[in-house]
Amino acid sequence: MVLGAGGTTLDDWHGHYAQRTSGLSASEVRALFAVASRPEVVSLAGGMPAVSALPLDSITETMNKVMREQGAAALQYGSGQGLPMLREQILEVCALEGIEASANNIVITTGSQQALDLITKLFIDDGDVVFAESPSYLGALGIFRSYQADVRHVETDESGMIPEALEEAIAVARADGKPMKFLYLIPNFQNPSGVTLSAERRPRLIEIAKRHKILIIEDNPYGLLWFDTPSPAAMRSIDEDGIVYLGSFSKMFAPGFRVGWALAPHAIREKLVLAAESAILCPSALTQMVISDYLATSDWQAQIDVFRGLYRDRRDAMLSALDEFLPGYHRTEPNGGFYVWLTLPEYLDSKAMLPRAVTELVAYTPGTAFYTNGMGRSHIRLAFCYPTPEAIHEGVRRLSEVIRQESELIETFHPKIPDITQLSHVVSPPPDLA
Ligand SMILES: Cc1ncc(COP(=O)(O)O)c(C=O)c1O
Numbered sequence: 001m002v003l004g005a006g007g008t009t010l011d012d013w014h015g016h017y018a019q020r021t022s023g024l025s026a027s028e029v030r031a032l033f034a035v036a037s038r039p040e041v042v043s044l045a046g047g048m049p050a051v052s053a054l055p056l057d058s059i060t061e062t063m064n065k066v067m068r069e070q071g072a073a074a075l076q077y078g079s080g081q082g083l084p085m086l087r088e089q090i091l092e093v094c095a096l097e098g099i100e101a102s103a104n105n106i107v108i109t110t111g112s113q114q115a116l117d118l119i120t121k122l123f124i125d126d127g128d129v130v131f132a133e134s135p136s137y138l139g140a141l142g143i144f145r146s147y148q149a150d151v152r153h154v155e156t157d158e159s160g161m162i163p164e165a166l167e168e169a170i171a172v173a174r175a176d177g178k179p180m181k182f183l184y185l186i187p188n189f190q191n192p193s194g195v196t197l198s199a200e201r202r203p204r205l206i207e208i209a210k211r212h213k214i215l216i217i218e219d220n221p222y223g224l225l226w227f228d229t230p231s232p233a234a235m236r237s238i239d240e241d242g243i244v245y246l247g248s249f250s251k252m253f254a255p256g257f258r259v260g261w262a263l264a265p266h267a268i269r270e271k272l273v274l275a276a277e278s279a280i281l282c283p284s285a286l287t288q289m290v291i292s293d294y295l296a297t298s299d300w301q302a303q304i305d306v307f308r309g310l311y312r313d314r315r316d317a318m319l320s321a322l323d324e325f326l327p328g329y330h331r332t333e334p335n336g337g338f339y340v341w342l343t344l345p346e347y348l349d350s351k352a353m354l355p356r357a358v359t360e361l362v363a364y365t366p367g368t369a370f371y372t373n374g375m376g377r378s379h380i381r382l383a384f385c386y387p388t389p390e391a392i393h394e395g396v397r398r399l400s401e402v403i404r405q406e407s408e409l410i411e412t413f414h415p416k417i418p419d420i421t422q423l424s425h426v427v428s429p430p431p432d433l434a
């Protein structure tokens with residue numbers, strides 16, 4: 001008899017899992033990626049970079065060259081902190097956002113997602129407080145949950161997190177007797193809102209965090225992908241002791257290499273390396289070498305310009321399609337990155353509406369994915385990075401049709417709800433992005 005071959009769907013290990021796994025749940029995006037991969041669906045869901053705009057032939061040549069010239073080292077284990085040469089090159093990338101640092105304080109990770117995991121593992125005990133924007137990146141929220149953090153969303157508007165709201169949230173957490181560990185921020189072209197934290201608020205948030213001895217995690221994968229005006233200098237350029245800065249090659253180059261980095265104050269850096277070594281021994285030497293060669297031999301800043309132009313066109317296509325098909329609906333106006341945050345009438349539930357959207361061959365990410373507290377029901381994140389401008393136009397048209405159908409259905413049961421054609425004047429910004 002083969003043990004475990006019974007084919008039962010019951011989980012035999014139920015009751016054995018570590019308590020912290022109670023926070024693990026399939027991300028709302030995972031299911032969407034499966035749906036969105038069907039060619040007939042216009043996916044405004046996943047934040048997939050437009051990698052087809054990369055010079056694939058020359059990247060292939062770089063990979064061949066790395067194997068030809070340094071094959072043995074590329075296939076070997078390497079430093080837990082990451083390739084010294086690449087850490088030096090990362091300083092040049094950081095300098096574009098005003099950061100001066102030492103390569104010694106950089107730890108290369110398997111995407112910035114792993115850096116987020118490691119830093120959370122280092123600092124968060126069950127019930128510790130993490131302050132995050134409202135809404136915030138679902139991948140970070142998943143990590144915080146898996147370490148049983150108590151995530152508190154702080155009110156955010158079109159200029160990013162509101163300093164006074166952070167002060168209030170800190171006072172509440174203090175009154176609750178909770179240890180406060182992180183202030184997690186995505187200052188540029190935030191995921192999911194597309195909003196940028198204003199230059200004026202950056203030092204204020206730093207001052208508040210310092211005063212309360214809360215570590216800032218500055219997660220900045222999109223900073224170089226600005227459209228109209230460069231993003232303000234990184235928070236890490238203002239303060240180096242109280243900030244762990246996370247960068248990534250995923251959006252400025254390609255996510256498939258899975259290379260990101262953490263720039264940390266010296267003491268934290270040492271612990272990060274230990275945690276990284278215990279998790280994965282070392283990041284992939286092969287992909288680090290390919291990126292290092294790409295940075296050394298190609299005009300990578302010109303490639304970033306190509307991405308900027310492409311994403312700017314798609315942002316414009318998204319905003320003009322929203323103007324055409326959903327006039328008057330509140331939406332953010334990102335100056336970079338991948339996302340627009342759309343507010344629906346309050347009576348619509350974006351998660352409940354998703355199956356109808358998929359039937360109409362359009363996908364998006366429901367707002368609830370970006371909160372740990374059930375908020376976001378009447379919001380959706382629209383990603384404009386991947387589909388062509390024509391597909392974005394069609395996708396938003398389909399979305400408006402879904403909203404019309406859903407509203408009509410609700411109207412049938414709740415006739416007090418206003419006529420969809422009148423909605424342009426009644427949809428107001430959400431309280432958290434007013
Ligand atoms: C805000 C933010 N942080 C981190 C990540 C993870 O990126 P990486 O591919 O570097 O792991 C993403 C990916 O979408 C993101 O949007």
